[in-house]
Amino acid sequence: ATAEIGVIGLAVMGANLALNIADNGYKVAVFNRTTERTREFLASAGELADRVVPCETMEDFVAAIRPPRPVIIMVKAGDPVDQQIAMLRKLMDRDDIIIDAGNANFRDTMRRFKELDGTGLTFIGMGVSGGEEGARHGPSIMVGGKEASWKRVEPVLTAISAKFKGEACAAWLGENGAGHFVKTIHNGIEYADMQMIAEVYGVMRDHLGMAASEIGDVFDRWNKGPLDSFLIEISATVLRAADPETGKPMVDMILDAAGQKGTGRWSVIESQMMGVPATAIEAAVAARSLSAMTGERAEAEKLLGLPGPGKAGDKQAVIDDLEQALLAGKVAAYAQGFAVMAAASTEFGWDLPMPVIAKIWRAGCIIRSRFLDEIAGAFSKDPNVSNLALTSAFSKVLLETDGALRRVVAGAVTNGLPMPALASSVSYFDTLRRARGTANLIQAQRDFFGAHGFKRMDKAGDFHGPWGSGAV
Numbered sequence: 471a472t473a474e475i476g477v478i479g480l481a482v483m484g485a486n487l488a489l490n491i492a493d494n495g496y497k498v499a500v501f502n503r504t505t506e507r508t509r510e511f512l513a514s515a516g517e518l519a520d521r522v523v524p525c526e527t528m529e530d531f532v533a534a535i536r537p538p539r540p541v542i543i544m545v546k547a548g549d550p551v552d553q554q555i556a557m558l559r560k561l562m563d564r565d566d567i568i569i570d571a572g573n574a575n576f577r578d579t580m581r582r583f584k585e586l587d588g589t590g591l592t593f594i595g596m597g598v599s600g601g602e603e604g605a606r607h608g609p610s611i612m613v614g615g616k617e618a619s620w621k622r623v624e625p626v627l628t629a630i631s632a633k634f635k636g637e638a639c640a641a642w643l644g645e646n647g648a649g650h651f652v653k654t655i656h657n658g659i660e661y662a663d664m665q666m667i668a669e670v671y672g673v674m675r676d677h678l679g680m681a682a683s684e685i686g687d688v689f690d691r692w693n694k695g696p697l698d699s700f701l702i703e704i705s706a707t708v709l710r711a712a713d714p715e716t717g718k719p720m721v722d723m724i725l726d727a728a729g730q731k732g733t734g735r736w737s738v739i740e741s742q743m744m745g746v747p748a749t750a751i752e753a754a755v756a757a758r759s760l761s762a763m764t765g766e767r768a769e770a771e772k773l774l775g776l777p778g779p780g781k782a783g784d785k786q787a788v789i790d791d792l793e794q795a796l797l798a799g800k801v802a803a804y805a806q807g808f809a810v811m812a813a814a815s816t817e818f819g820w821d822l823p824m825p826v827i828a829k830i831w832r833a834g835c836i837i838r839s840r841f842l843d844e845i846a847g848a849f850s851k852d853p854n855v856s857n858l859a860l861t862s863a864f865s866k867v868l869l870e871t872d873g874a875l876r877r878v879v880a881g882a883v884t885n886g887l888p889m890p891a892l893a894s895s896v897s898y899f900d901t902l903r904r905a906r907g908t909a910n911l912i913q914a915q916r917d918f919f920g921a922h923g924f925k926r927m928d929k930a931g932d933f934h935g936p937w938g939s940g941a942v
């Protein structure tokens with residue numbers, strides 16, 4: 471046994487993670503269900519092949535790693551993970567560590583913790599973000615499990631992680647499902663971020679009549695300001711790319727039906743279960759589902775047509791407003807995502823460290839941005855503020871961007887341009903900032919039909935209204 475660590479699963483993520491580990495000086499054993507993939511991986515490893523121990527059976531793989539063995543599983547989430555764990559259990563010894571690094575549902579991770587409890591094996595549920603490039607050169611790593619387990623693998627995980635100004639973007643966030651939960655919310659925020667970028671792209675394309683490359687130039691300029699982020703950067707790049715077959719902008723040839731694998735949906739489900747609104751993420755998930763209904767949308771356009779094109783107005787003023795609106799929308803999405811994590815922290819007893827989460831998202835992951843550095847600062851400065859939007863730093867951003875967000879959403883509604891996530895952000899802030907809302911009427915209705923009772927503003931206690939025999 472010569473390897474210091476093992477990786478199971480050599481598709482995009484596992485292969486790149488294994489190369490990253492080898493690149494950091496560790497000898498890594500690798501195994502993949504289909505042996506052909508292991509051979510291809512070895513052939514692609516180049517000079518790092520010396521530090522790779524390719525294994526064709528699980529038995530050889532386990533035998534190749536020095537005990538106590540850390541093994542990273544990077545296969546398709548769900549049953550494949552359970553199958554790999556079952557095989558490992560038969561072969562591993564006490565104190566060996568199984569790390570599930572895929573996009574597991576955190577509830578599965580909690581179950582796996584229970585199942586492995588008492589077996590002597592150590593389990594870690596680890597969220598990894600950064601796609602192919604991140605896995606190869608430094609992802610953001612979100613760890614859940616016993617703190618003592620983290621300590622045992624901390625050196626290798628911090629070595630392979632992204633660095634923000636020298637600080638490793640890898641951290642232990644809490645027990646059992648904490649890492650996978652935080653990764654799920656990371657992805658939920660990613661959905662909202664991407665949706666809002668697509669919404670402002672829609673205004674530039676369909677209202678201002680701009681060509682893809684011109685929109686790419688706008689994103690490029692924005693990437694030098696407060697919106698500086700990986701997602702804005704890649705949006706600029708993809709908008710400028712040409713289709714090799716037709717020579718047209720690549721984006722113009724791509725079907726407008728977005729895929730989804732579940733993490734956005736899980737974010738929404740969990741937030742709903744805890745009663746924490748995550749309206750920007752909900753809007754983004756629903757928008758992907760609607761996007762996939764291509765047939766219905768085509769039929770609806772035929773039947774209902776599109777609202778007549780309104781006047782485009784001052785192009786540069788609209789573009790400047792879009793930049794500000796996007797910033798405001800980001801505050802909503804991140805405020806909601808962090809609020810969901812705060813609630814989960816209480817619900818599952820994790821004690822999630824919010825400033826640390828913001829810090830490890832500053833590099834390596836898909837939502838990395840200048841904005842996250844500001845969030846890390848805001849949480850460090852106001853650790854007890856319940857909502858990011860209420861921190862001194864971000865309430866200032868909201869006041870500054872408020873007018874632009876309203877103009878953009880109002881313009882979109884007037885011109886029939888879909889804007890579900892940004893529009894939800896306006897309503898979220900308007901609901902949040904209004905001390906006297908309208909739920910008094912809802913309480914009256916509930917009391918009328920179901921005798922649910924209500925509280926009064928002028929005195930304590932539970933009351934019923936004078937609805938008399940009208941109640942049913």
Ligand code: NBP
Pocket residue numbers: 478479480481482483484502503504507544545546547549550553554571572573574598599600601602
């Ligand atoms: P995939 O999610 O496409 O999974 C392919 C891998 O799973 C292959 O190694 C495949 O082996 C293995 N596998 C399958 Br499918 N069923 C299996 C089974 N029953 N038993 C054993 N192995 C099985 O790979 P990926 O895109 O590299 O992602 C890996 C994990 O990382 C996923 O959980 C994903 O959600 C997560 N993730 C992905 C990204 C990304 O950007 N792609 C980013 C962050 C996290 P085979 O070769 O024998 O078919």
